[in-house]
Amino acid sequence: MRANQKSVRNGVEDFLCPFTDMYITQGSNGGYSHQGIMANDVRGKEAGIRYPYYAPCTCKCVQTVPSYGQAMWQSTAPVRFANGRVDYATFVTAHDDSFDVKVGQVVPQGVQLGNMGTKGQATGVHCHIQVSQSKDTSWYKNKYGNNQFNNEYDLDDCYFLDDTNILSGTGNWKYLKDVPVGPDVNTDKAIYQTNYNMRVRSGAGTNYASLRVKDLTPDGKRHATSKGENAEAIYQKGTLFTAYQEIKNQDGSLWAKSPSGYICIQDSNMTYCTKQ
Numbered sequence: 001m002r003a004n005q006k007s008v009r010n011g012v013e014d015f016l017c018p019f020t021d022m023y024i025t026q027g028s029n030g031g032y033s034h035q036g037i038m039a040n041d042v043r044g045k046e047a048g049i050r051y052p053y054y055a056p057c058t059c060k061c062v063q064t065v066p067s068y069g070q071a072m073w074q075s076t077a078p079v080r081f082a083n084g085r086v087d088y089a090t091f092v093t094a095h096d097d098s099f100d101v102k103v104g105q106v107v108p109q110g111v112q113l114g115n116m117g118t119k120g121q122a123t124g125v126h127c128h129i130q131v132s133q134s135k136d137t138s139w140y141k142n143k144y145g146n147n148q149f150n151n152e153y154d155l156d157d158c159y160f161l162d163d164t165n166i167l168s169g170t171g172n173w174k175y176l177k178d179v180p181v182g183p184d185v186n187t188d189k190a191i192y193q194t195n196y197n198m199r200v201r202s203g204a205g206t207n208y209a210s211l212r213v214k215d216l217t218p219d220g221k222r223h224a225t226s227k228g229e230n231a232e233a234i235y236q237k238g239t240l241f242t243a244y245q246e247i248k249n250q251d252g253s254l255w256a257k258s259p260s261g262y263i264c265i266q267d268s269n270m271t272y273c274t275k276q
């Protein structure tokens with residue numbers, strides 16, 4: 001991420017990679033000091049430079065170990081991780097030589113969180129980062145003597161790499177586009193009118209893509225059963241309703257989420273609802 005970068009979708013912050021340039025010098029379960037833990041050591045573009053890193057989400061300092069330039073942070077609300085999970089983030093950063101953070105301090109997403117450094121046991125300037133996808137702050141030594149969380153995930157399951165230059169280090173890195181989010185409840189609203197009696201499917205949730213237009217007919221009768229539905233409503237012809245626009249099904253049909261559920265706007269043959 002870049003300085004001051006933010007990403008909020010559907011009211012949930014996306015957990016961003018805190019580094020602008022990422023050169024991984026030791027990965028998860030690394031033989032040097034990461035045995036049994038999901039942590040990365042990251043330096044910047046040039047070795048030895050104390051590059052800043054930024055808050056991946058809005059987070060609060062919950063614990064410090066100043067002699068290691070180490071802080072434990074926790075998101076102030078659930079965040080969206082790169083594996084699609086939405087949960088609290090609890091994470092540790094370490095080796096910041098210019099460490100001055102205090103417990104209780106809140107850092108908004110995108111604001112500088114610290115600097116790479118060598119404080120504590122570190123060979124070469126870097127930031128050690130380790131992420132738990134939970135609110136659990138348990139932090140204990142494993143059998144190799146390395147501290148770990150209960151719900152650690154590998155970093156490629158945690159942060160989105162948008163606007164991060166990957167200089168070295170392999171991973172199944174993900175970007176915001178890899179984890180699409182449904183319609184934003186605060187935007188994208190439009191008013192539609194039904195051209196037929198329309199059957200509306202609710203309870204589809206993220207399964208709307210599994211619904212098929214052939215399951216809907218203009219007379220509102222069901223001709224097939226689709227999965228992912230557990231309730232339904234009918235809008236009479238001429239009904240006006242507010243919906244979130246442009247949810248593209250995989251077959252190319254356009255759906256919208258109405259207050260009663262998902263409704264087909266159009267497919268390649270017909271326009272079922274007209275935008276007002």
Ligand SMILES: [Zn+2]
Binds near residue numbers: 026033039040128129
């Ligand atoms: Zn480390």
